[in-house]
Amino acid sequence: MTRRQLWLRFIAHLDRPLLLGVSLLLATSLLVLYSADNASMDRPLAQMRNILVAMTCMWLVANLPLHYLMRTAVPIYVLGMVLLVAVALFGEISHGARRWLNLGVANLQPSELMKIGVPLMMAWYFEKHEATLTLKNYFIASLLLLMPIALIARQPDLGTSLLILASGFYVLFLAGLSWRVMGVLLVAAIASAPVMWSMLHEYQRHRILMLFDPSQDALGNGYHTIQATIAVGSGGLLGKGYLNGTQTHLDFLPERTTDFIFAVYSEEFGLLGSLFLLALYFFVIWRGFVITGNASTYFTRLMAGSITLTFATYTFVNMGMVSGILPVVGVPLPLISYGGTSMLTLLLGFGMLMSIETHKKLVRS
Amino acid sequence: MKKHAEFKNHQREIFHFQLRLVVSIGFVLALLAILLARFIYLQAVRHNYYQTLAESNRISIVPIVPNRGLILDRNGVVLARNYSGYTLEINQNKTPNMDAAINDLSSLIEITPKDRKRFKKLLAESRSFETLVIRSRLSDEEVARFAARQYRFPGIEIKARLFRDYPFGEKTSHLIGYIGRINEADAAQLEGSDLAANYRGSDYIGKTGLEQSYENELHGTTGIEQVEVDAGGRAVRMLSHTSPVSGNTLVLSIDARLQEIAEQSFGNYRGALVAIDPDNGQVLAFVSKPGYDPNPFIDGIDTQSWDELNNSPDVPLNNRALRGQYPPGSTIKPFMALAGLNFNTRKPEQTINDPGVFYLPGSSRQYRDWKAGGHGSVNMFKAIQVSCDTYFYGLSTELGIDNIFNFLSRFGFGNKTGIDMEGETSGLLPSQEWKAKRYQQIWYPGDTVSVGIGQGYSLVTPLQLAFATATLANGGVAYKPHLVKEVRSSLGAEMRLVASEPIYDLNIDPAHLELVRSAMVAVTQPGGTAVYASLGAPYHIAGKTGTAQVIAMKQGEKYDEKAVDERLRDHAWFIAYAPAEKPRIALAVLAENGGHGGSTAAPIARKVLDYYLLGKVPKPLQDVKEKEDIEHD
Numbered sequence: 001m002t003r004r005q006l007w008l009r010f011i012a013h014l015d016r017p018l019l020l021g022v023s024l025l026l027a028t029s030l031l032v033l034y035s036a037d038n039a040s041m042d043r044p045l046a047q048m049r050n051i052l053v054a055m056t057c058m059w060l061v062a063n064l065p066l067h068y069l070m071r072t073a074v075p076i077y078v079l080g081m082v083l084l085v086a087v088a089l090f091g092e093i094s095h096g097a098r099r100w101l102n103l104g105v106a107n108l109q110p111s112e113l114m115k116i117g118v119p120l121m122m123a124w125y126f127e128k129h130e131a132t133l134t135l136k137n138y139f140i141a142s143l144l145l146l147m148p149i150a151l152i153a154r155q156p157d158l159g160t161s162l163l164i165l166a167s168g169f170y171v172l173f174l175a176g177l178s179w180r181v182m183g184v185l186l187v188a189a190i191a192s193a194p195v196m197w198s199m200l201h202e203y204q205r206h207r208i209l210m211l212f213d214p215s216q217d218a219l220g221n222g223y224h225t226i227q228a229t230i231a232v233g234s235g236g237l238l239g240k241g242y243l244n245g246t247q248t249h250l251d252f253l254p255e256r257t258t259d260f261i262f263a264v265y266s267e268e269f270g271l272l273g274s275l276f277l278l279a280l281y282f283f284v285i286w287r288g289f290v291i292t293g294n295a296s297t298y299f300t301r302l303m304a305g306s307i308t309l310t311f312a313t314y315t316f317v318n319m320g321m322v323s324g325i326l327p328v329v330g331v332p333l334p335l336i337s338y339g340g341t342s343m344l345t346l347l348l349g350f351g352m353l354m355s356i357e358t359h360k361k362l363v364r365s
Numbered sequence: 366m367k368k369h370a371e372f373k374n375h376q377r378e379i380f381h382f383q384l385r386l387v388v389s390i391g392f393v394l395a396l397l398a399i400l401l402a403r404f405i406y407l408q409a410v411r412h413n414y415y416q417t418l419a420e421s422n423r424i425s426i427v428p429i430v431p432n433r434g435l436i437l438d439r440n441g442v443v444l445a446r447n448y449s450g451y452t453l454e455i456n457q458n459k460t461p462n463m464d465a466a467i468n469d470l471s472s473l474i475e476i477t478p479k480d481r482k483r484f485k486k487l488l489a490e491s492r493s494f495e496t497l498v499i500r501s502r503l504s505d506e507e508v509a510r511f512a513a514r515q516y517r518f519p520g521i522e523i524k525a526r527l528f529r530d531y532p533f534g535e536k537t538s539h540l541i542g543y544i545g546r547i548n549e550a551d552a553a554q555l556e557g558s559d560l561a562a563n564y565r566g567s568d569y570i571g572k573t574g575l576e577q578s579y580e581n582e583l584h585g586t587t588g589i590e591q592v593e594v595d596a597g598g599r600a601v602r603m604l605s606h607t608s609p610v611s612g613n614t615l616v617l618s619i620d621a622r623l624q625e626i627a628e629q630s631f632g633n634y635r636g637a638l639v640a641i642d643p644d645n646g647q648v649l650a651f652v653s654k655p656g657y658d659p660n661p662f663i664d665g666i667d668t669q670s671w672d673e674l675n676n677s678p679d680v681p682l683n684n685r686a687l688r689g690q691y692p693p694g695s696t697i698k699p700f701m702a703l704a705g706l707n708f709n710t711r712k713p714e715q716t717i718n719d720p721g722v723f724y725l726p727g728s729s730r731q732y733r734d735w736k737a738g739g740h741g742s743v744n745m746f747k748a749i750q751v752s753c754d755t756y757f758y759g760l761s762t763e764l765g766i767d768n769i770f771n772f773l774s775r776f777g778f779g780n781k782t783g784i785d786m787e788g789e790t791s792g793l794l795p796s797q798e799w800k801a802k803r804y805q806q807i808w809y810p811g812d813t814v815s816v817g818i819g820q821g822y823s824l825v826t827p828l829q830l831a832f833a834t835a836t837l838a839n840g841g842v843a844y845k846p847h848l849v850k851e852v853r854s855s856l857g858a859e860m861r862l863v864a865s866e867p868i869y870d871l872n873i874d875p876a877h878l879e880l881v882r883s884a885m886v887a888v889t890q891p892g893g894t895a896v897y898a899s900l901g902a903p904y905h906i907a908g909k910t911g912t913a914q915v916i917a918m919k920q921g922e923k924y925d926e927k928a929v930d931e932r933l934r935d936h937a938w939f940i941a942y943a944p945a946e947k948p949r950i951a952l953a954v955l956a957e958n959g960g961h962g963g964s965t966a967a968p969i970a971r972k973v974l975d976y977y978l979l980g981k982v983p984k985p986l987q988d989v990k991e992k993e994d995i996e997h998d
Binding site: 173174176227229230231232233234235236237246247250251252266270271275278281282285289292293301305308309313316319320323324325 | 383386396400403404415593597
């Protein structure tokens, strides 16, 4: 094989538009991290390492034929459930929540695994029963979804459980759950809201209440929201300029390399920058939908659609939280916030999208 | 057929899925639209609001308090100064349990019960965000001891500050006054004025005396530093800096040494002395006895000391020179004589016979002369020299209250002198109109008789009497008295003189003046009522003694000094100017409960004159009270 052939082989399963969009977002991440870390290379370098690892995994998954992908569904889901039960029994407590499993070498957060594991399992289940779908199947799929969620919510990790709930719901929705059932579920959800409210922890209620009047607790729980909103608002149309954000560089912004990184970006690049970023996200999401539309099997359609919608949801929840329209839940801005685990999860998802796109002809033929 | 149906089913499924996909895309677009709307709202619509919030996060405006101006006497002697020192201050917000913190602190640094009491009072008066001084004037050792354990006291810190100090203490207390912490009342007053900005960061304000009256000159202009701070409140860099301008220096017309000598000359007497340069109205000495130490007031005096001062029968906090009102007694006689001459009521050579008692026509009420049996044949000159009451009973009756009121008010009686110190009282020059208003009564001829010898309703302040004496000494040209001679700008050359222009000329006939002035010289000569005052003096003193009654004597009752309580004894007055031929100093002395002006007030005046005119420093004082009375009023 010539060098060129080798190269073509190498990139054969990478979806070029998706890769472009993701790469632009990752480049933005490095740029903003440099500023958020007060012009230090520490975080950008560490993030580059995260990207490298995650990209490699993405490439591997992208090259994985779909039937292999399908085969991973049950083992991943079962492993995830076992780990979640283990966490509930022997997990490490940190910040008042039992989320981590100490493996000696590293701390593992099994709920991350379930972000992929749950939709994967549900898509696999629907594929198995594609020909004879009845309401019973939707019910069983829902159980597959609710079991891990109950465990995660108990940790407590409300943000993650809600996001996994969303990704599972997207599978149900795309699998054709009837509008009537969804209507009933919606009514039931609204009706049970007071009960849910009473089950929430004090700090969780506080965070939601804070949304309506952050100034009530300006130095406590409201501080994050207030300072982030000030950062975004003071950015104006064109922003304060790269490395010139006062909220960022004078330490007023909390969590500015992770959950609140959008405030850093928005303060320095303004409304114009925000628009650019929204457009970039939409480009990636659009490509995700195109892949979903092209997908050749029931499993791949459900999987691609869920991955894309979940990605969109993460983006919305994070930006909504930073700009003060959603409560503060620990959701990073996808592909931009600093952090290895979420990077890996996201790029695994994109790897699957690429695999779905690039293996479809093989399946059809 | 079956295959066809399956295919159709598949087609329908695809169609359903694509419908769901379109709904999904719509859903995502809706989410993005919400975000977009929010960004437009924050970054375009409300940008200015958030911009302001970000700026106020970032920029901290730190006022730089200017150094307060100095107060010097006419020779440059410092009367009020600043020195730097360390204080221990408690931040109220950061100290939830104040008592525990202070107890803890007292194991490290001495905190006296007085400090605690003072602090408690301060705490009650202060606003909750203020930091308050718990101890001042820390020694270097104390500073070191605290600094090593600062971590134990998050709300307590050491501050280096400039302190106000009054080196003359109680000798200048009523003159200089003092500064004190800005309390809520001061703050409310400042808030309403355009001075509010200039007092940002200032802790002190003049409370009494010249410190209060010249507050605007002394305070200076507050500087401003704009500092960029981070979230922890740490200064990151300076954005702009406007230096403060120190307060102006006041140069007083007061002679500190003269003031000291005057103060000491009172011995144990309470009273007041005001000495004025008749040529220009400059006040040379301004004494109110007893004084108080103004220094403890600066950082808030403790309640016990305050109560002691406030409830003392000696009323040390009362500025007698400025606010004390006493009947002028016989010191009014030279002015009354001028009135008589002015209205041609009596010729100078006209004599009356003094049998020792005066009757109003048609009345049996006796108005006695101070000398039993009277002075015999008395003309105006002698009437002043021997202070003949009978002569002035008659003169005032003949003048009538309207003429007396009109003439005496020209000397400033009944009016504030307009001296450059706040809080002056105006005394009382009675008139028909005043009495009708005050008592809804008509004026009786008997009222005029009393006014003729400076009793009855008449009241003057020592300052007023000194001012009138200075006007007399200066040939009837009045200069408004003032304590500050010049205001020196802290920036250097600029210097403002406080006006020394005559405010009015009384246009008194020189012949009339000549008569009264020579009679006043005779007062201090053998045969006069204050001969002791000029014994051995190488210059001539023109003077007049006076006695102000503290208790009224009933008809026919004889005042017996030995029989009445010390605090009910008469007040002694002496007014004088010297040298009589070309006066350089005019003064009024009041010795409370001093009895006779000639024996107690005049010697005080003499010491002041001797120092001012001859540079003679008096010997350590003997107790003036023990001296035998040589002369009578």
